[in-house]
Amino acid sequence: MNENEFLGALRRLPLHPGARGLTDDVALVDPYVVTADALVEGVHFLPTDPAADVGWKLAAVNLSDLAAKGAVPEGMVLAYPLRDADWDRGFLEGLGEALAAYSCPLIGGDTVSLPRGAPRILSATLLGRDAAAPPRAGARTGDALWVTGTLGDAGAGLAVARGEAGPAELLAAYRRPRPRLAEGRRLGPRATAMCDVSDGLLIDAGRMAAAAGLSVTVALDALPLSAPYRAFRGETQAARLAAATAGDDYELLFALPPGETPPVDAARVGRFAAGSGLTLFDGGEALPPPGRLGWLHGG
Amino acid sequence: MNENEFLGALRRLPLHPGARGLTDDVALVDPYVVTADALVEGVHFLPTDPAADVGWKLAAVNLSDLAAKGAVPEGMVLAYPLRDADWDRGFLEGLGEALAAYSCPLIGGDTVSLPRGAPRILSATLLGRDAAAPPRAGARTGDALWVTGTLGDAGAGLAVARGEAGPAELLAAYRRPRPRLAEGRRLGPRATAMCDVSDGLLIDAGRMAAAAGLSVTVALDALPLSAPYRAFRGETQAARLAAATAGDDYELLFALPPGETPPVDAARVGRFAAGSGLTLFDGGEALPPPGRLGWLHGG
Numbered sequence: 001m002n003e004n005e006f007l008g009a010l011r012r013l014p015l016h017p018g019a020r021g022l023t024d025d026v027a028l029v030d031p032y033v034v035t036a037d038a039l040v041e042g043v044h045f046l047p048t049d050p051a052a053d054v055g056w057k058l059a060a061v062n063l064s065d066l067a068a069k070g071a072v073p074e075g076m077v078l079a080y081p082l083r084d085a086d087w088d089r090g091f092l093e094g095l096g097e098a099l100a101a102y103s104c105p106l107i108g109g110d111t112v113s114l115p116r117g118a119p120r121i122l123s124a125t126l127l128g129r130d131a132a133a134p135p136r137a138g139a140r141t142g143d144a145l146w147v148t149g150t151l152g153d154a155g156a157g158l159a160v161a162r163g164e165a166g167p168a169e170l171l172a173a174y175r176r177p178r179p180r181l182a183e184g185r186r187l188g189p190r191a192t193a194m195c196d197v198s199d200g201l202l203i204d205a206g207r208m209a210a211a212a213g214l215s216v217t218v219a220l221d222a223l224p225l226s227a228p229y230r231a232f233r234g235e236t237q238a239a240r241l242a243a244a245t246a247g248d249d250y251e252l253l254f255a256l257p258p259g260e261t262p263p264v265d266a267a268r269v270g271r272f273a274a275g276s277g278l279t280l281f282d283g284g285e286a287l288p289p290p291g292r293l294g295w296l297h298g299g
Numbered sequence: 300m301n302e303n304e305f306l307g308a309l310r311r312l313p314l315h316p317g318a319r320g321l322t323d324d325v326a327l328v329d330p331y332v333v334t335a336d337a338l339v340e341g342v343h344f345l346p347t348d349p350a351a352d353v354g355w356k357l358a359a360v361n362l363s364d365l366a367a368k369g370a371v372p373e374g375m376v377l378a379y380p381l382r383d384a385d386w387d388r389g390f391l392e393g394l395g396e397a398l399a400a401y402s403c404p405l406i407g408g409d410t411v412s413l414p415r416g417a418p419r420i421l422s423a424t425l426l427g428r429d430a431a432a433p434p435r436a437g438a439r440t441g442d443a444l445w446v447t448g449t450l451g452d453a454g455a456g457l458a459v460a461r462g463e464a465g466p467a468e469l470l471a472a473y474r475r476p477r478p479r480l481a482e483g484r485r486l487g488p489r490a491t492a493m494c495d496v497s498d499g500l501l502i503d504a505g506r507m508a509a510a511a512g513l514s515v516t517v518a519l520d521a522l523p524l525s526a527p528y529r530a531f532r533g534e535t536q537a538a539r540l541a542a543a544t545a546g547d548d549y550e551l552l553f554a555l556p557p558g559e560t561p562p563v564d565a566a567r568v569g570r571f572a573a574g575s576g577l578t579l580f581d582g583g584e585a586l587p588p589p590g591r592l593g594w595l596h597g598g
Contacts, residue, residue: 001384003410009388013395016374016404027407029331029373029426036409036424038378043412074328075315079337079378079422085300089308096312105315108326110335110422111302113342118418121411123378125335125424127328 023211024136025065025195026128032074033131035065038123046161047119051090052097053175054122059098061198062126063179064250068196070188071128073102073181078109079123083116091122102181132188137211139193139255145208145216145270146262148183148252150226151201155246156233167228177250183264184252190263191254200247203293205270206278208253215275220244220282224267237282241290322510323435324364324494325427331373332430334364337422345460346418350389351396352474353421358397360497361425362478363549367495369487370427372401372480377408378422382415390421401480431487436510438492438554444507444515444569445561447482447551449525450500454545455532466527476549482563483551489562490553499546502592504569505577507552514574519543519581523566536581540589 001009011022018028026035039045039061045054059076066073076099082088099106107127114120139145157174160166180196187194193212197204202218209216220240233239255272256262280287300308310321317327325334338344338360344353358375365372375398381387398405406426413419438444456473459465479495486493492511496503501517508515519539532538554571555561579586 001381001387003381003412005384006379006381006387006391006410009391010377010405010408013391014398014402014404016406019374019405019407022405022407024407027374027376029406032328032331034376034406034426036376036378036407038380038409038411038422040380040411040413042414075318075326077326077333077335077424078309079335079420079424080305081337081339081420082300082302082305085304088300088305092305092308092312099313103313105313106309106318106321107315107328107333108318108321108323108335109309110337111305112337112339112420113302114339114420115341115418119414121378121380121413121420121422123337123409123420123422125376125378127333 026069028133032127032129033066033069033071033133034125034127035062036123036125037062037065038121040121041119049161049175051087052094055091055094056098056176058122058124059095060177060179060250062124063102063104063181064196066126066128067179067181067184068194068252069128069131069133070184071131073104074127074129075105075107077107077125080109080111081114081120082111083114083120102179134188134191134194136193136195136208139208139212139214139272141214141272141274142258143192143255143272144258144268145205145272146254146256146266146268147201148180148264148266150224150229151249151251152229152243152246153226154248155242156229166232169228170232174248179250180252186263187252187254191256194252194254197249197251197253198247200245200293202244202278204253206293209272209278214272215277216270216272217279217281218270220280222267222269240282245290245293325368327432331426331428332365332368332370332432333424333426334361335422335424336361336364337420339420340418348460348474350386351393354390354393355397355475357421357423358394359476359478359549361423362401362403362480363495365425365427366478366480366483367493367551368427368430368432369483370430372403373426373428374404374406376406376424379408379410380413380419381410382413382419401478433487433490433493435492435494435507438507438511438513438571440513440571440573441557442491442554442571443557443567444504444571445553445555445565445567446500447479447563447565449523449528450548450550451528451542451545452525453547454541455528465531468527469531473547478549479551485562486551486553490555493551493553496548496550496552497546499544499592501543501577503552505592508571508577513571514576515569515571516578516580517569519579521566521568539581544589544592
């Protein structure tokens with residue numbers, strides 16, 4: 001059972017009216033938006049990643065879902081498996097730093113003990129308030145596709161974490177992602193659709209188009225790439241494609257009506273049109289879609 | 300780091316005003332109560348337990364925390380690790396039965412993939428509404444201690460699940476606990492303090508007393524025991540002690556002012572007084588407290 005099959009089965013359970021058919025990253029439970037994201041050791045983080053960075057990341061990936069709805073964090077519920085005192089302490093230190101940095105208090109949670117050697121599964125549920133909550137499915141024909149920040153840094157940072165020599169900025173992008181809460185607040189009332197880039201720009205853009213019943217074109221040469229990324233991966237089409245599929249970026253991907261410019265720093269990377277599917281361009285030339293659009297967890 | 304040390308460290312993080320200092324099983328995030336409970340394979344359930352029963356149980360243990368606050372279920376957020384298609388299907392079947400039985404819709408969640416052979420950690424966050432929310436700490440000197448239903452059945456059922464020959468009712472009590480939502484609704488406005496019996500009557504009664512700054516006496520011979528339990532474990536003091544410490548009962552334990560009788564079926568099992576600590580009586584004679592009061596997860 002992969003993630004999509006499981007989601008299909010979940011949709012046959014009794015659903016909350018705010019669950020939006022489980023098609024979005026958040027649910028609406030008035031007056032809150034609710035999101036949940038879990039990290040699995042060996043899947044979403046490396047056993048060698050510092051515990052404090054994992055604590056930061058668990059908060060950041062969840063806060064990023066609130067950012068994509070333009071919400072203000074209300075608080076976090078944590079489910080935590082105890083296994084090793086030093087690691088637990090480090091985890092709480094990084095978690096606390098992120099919660100303080102983004103003004104997200106702890107609501108509560110549950111701690112459980114873990115059999116020796118079992119991989120950790122860290123999960124959090126976040127509540128946010130005052131959300132404009134642009135849906136994932138709201139894009140319209142002609143809307144432009146925009147993205148904040150730069151792409152690919154975290155994916156390259158994962159290679160650095162695995163032992164490749166590379167810039168510290170990339171490692172930091174992988175280990176300490178910065179959820180775009182301030183940008184999300186400003187974009188929320190303006191964007192016709194918005195999500196965060198967690199699984200990779202192409203897969204997330206494709207999902208946004210599919211949800212809206214539209215097609216989307218993405219211009220690889222318009223992708224915002226950082227100087228450390230260019231130094232590390234080069235200026236090739238392969239480097240651009242890697243940035244578009246690596247995931248873990250936690251930038252905001254959003255649609256705006258044609259002609260509008262966003263109220264935050266962002267790059268225009270594509271456009272929605274009638275039809276379906278994803279078309280890639282690079283330097284004006286259409287490319288065959290890559291075999292792998294990004295991360296498909298649970299597959 | 301055991302659960303108590305970890306909780307101490309958690310309390311030094313920024314806390315939500317409704318977190319009640321992380322001293323209760325639920326938090327208040329107006330207009331909701333929020334609770335989270337996780338089940339770990341090999342710790343809270345057996346790898347051989349049927350997947351459907353584990354799905355039921357994950358819902359039931361969380362709904363039980365809502366019952367203890369007199370709340371109506373608003374919905375569940377699920378974090379689910381995919382590992383085996385047949386098991387996943389069974390889990391959803393049992394989960395769906397419990398959600399339907401107690402009118403608790405699914406709000407959303409996250410699915411993740413799990414490394415081969417890793418023990419499952421299943422976690423859920425529940426929101427409830429319209430809660431009278433009697434605190435764990437509200438008992439007063441002279442209040443009587445009451446409990447719904449019968450105790451020890453699930454603990455005995457665990458022995459049956461592990462291979463001992465025993466009545467099917469006990470196995471069902473372990474695998475398909477019934478959260479006392481209807482009773483909780485009626486008790487919520489009346490009880491001065493309330494919690495569910497998840498870790499064992501003695502440990503949960505002791506926590507209730509400690510939270511209120513009081514002592515509590517428990518009369519073992521007043522413990523409500525089912526006929527199948529008596530048939531299985533006998534009528535000895537050891538049998539009563541086992542029922543008071545086994546845990547997993549998910550009955551409601553509550554305090555009422557002296558002289559008041561509860562609006563639901565319940566047994567009076569003890570009394571709060573000034574002082575501190577737990578005193579056990581059986582047939583009018585004081586007993587030394589047992590070495591193990593119940594389940595201390597994470598220890």
